[in-house]
Amino acid sequence: MARSKTRNKSKSASPKRKPTRRKNNLSKSMKGKKLTSNQKLTLYLNEALAIENAAVQRLQSRIKQTKMENTKQRLELHLEETRGQQDRLKQLMLDLGDGKGTATKDKAQLPILAPPKSLTNIFGRMMTSAEYDLKAAKEDAIVENAEIILYDMLSHLAEKMNAANAIPILAQSLSEEKSMADWIKTNTPEMITQLWPEIEDSLVMSEEETQELR
Numbered sequence: 001m002a003r004s005k006t007r008n009k010s011k012s013a014s015p016k017r018k019p020t021r022r023k024n025n026l027s028k029s030m031k032g033k034k035l036t037s038n039q040k041l042t043l044y045l046n047e048a049l050a051i052e053n054a055a056v057q058r059l060q061s062r063i064k065q066t067k068m069e070n071t072k073q074r075l076e077l078h079l080e081e082t083r084g085q086q087d088r089l090k091q092l093m094l095d096l097g098d099g100k101g102t103a104t105k106d107k108a109q110l111p112i113l114a115p116p117k118s119l120t121n122i123f124g125r126m127m128t129s130a131e132y133d134l135k136a137a138k139e140d141a142i143v144e145n146a147e148i149i150l151y152d153m154l155s156h157l158a159e160k161m162n163a164a165n166a167i168p169i170l171a172q173s174l175s176e177e178k179s180m181a182d183w184i185k186t187n188t189p190e191m192i193t194q195l196w197p198e199i200e201d202s203l204v205m206s207e208e209e210t211q212e213l214r
C-alpha cells in the first residue's frame with residue numbers, strides 16, 4: 001500500500017515541475033564561450049549598472065523617509081550623482097559595443113544586513129522612528145562602501161583591459177561614492193545628536209537609576 005502511495009505521489013508531482021527558465025538557457029549557451037575584453041567589461045559594467053538601478057530606487061525611498069533635513073539634502077544630491085553614474089555607464093557600454101547597447105534595466109540585490117529573525121521581531125516591536133532612520137543610515141553607509149569596492153576593483157580591471165575610456169568614468173563614480181560614504185561617517189555624530197532625544201524618551205529608568213534619584 002505504502003509503495004503505491006509513493007508512486008502516486010511522484011506521479012502527481014511531475015506535472016508541477018517548473019519549466020526551464022530562459023535565464024538557464026542563456027547561461028548554458030554562454031558556458032565555455034570566450035568573450036572579447038569589451039564584452040567582458042560590458043558584463044561588469046552591467047553589474048555596476050544593476051546596482052545603481054537599485055540604488056536610485058532606494059535613495060528615492062530614503063529621501064521620502066528620513067526626518068533629518070541635512071541627510072535628506074545630501075541624499076538628494078547623491079540621487080542626482082547616481083543618475084549621472086547610470087547615464088555614464090550606459091554611454092560607455094554603447095561605446096564598447098559599437099553602438100549596440102546592452103544596458104540592463106534590472107535591479108541588483110543591495111547588500112543590506114539581515115539580523116536573525118529573533119532580533120528582527122524584537123526590533124520591530126521596540127524600535128522608535130528615530131531608530132528606523134538610524135538603521136537606514138547604517139544601510140546607506142554599507143551600500144555606499146560596497147559601491148566603493150565595486151568601482152575600485154572595476155577600475156583596476158579596466159586598466160588591465162586597456163579600456164582607456166572606462167577609467168575616467170569609473171574614477172568619477174568612485175570619487176562620488178567615496179565622498180558620499182565620507183559624508184555619512186562625518187555626519188554620524190550629528191545624526192545621533194538629532195535622533196537621540198526620541199530614543200532617550202522611549203527608555204524607562206532601571207531600578208538602579210530610580211534608586212539613585214531617591
Ligand SMILES: [Fe+2]
Binds near residue numbers: 055143
Ligand atoms: Fe552611491
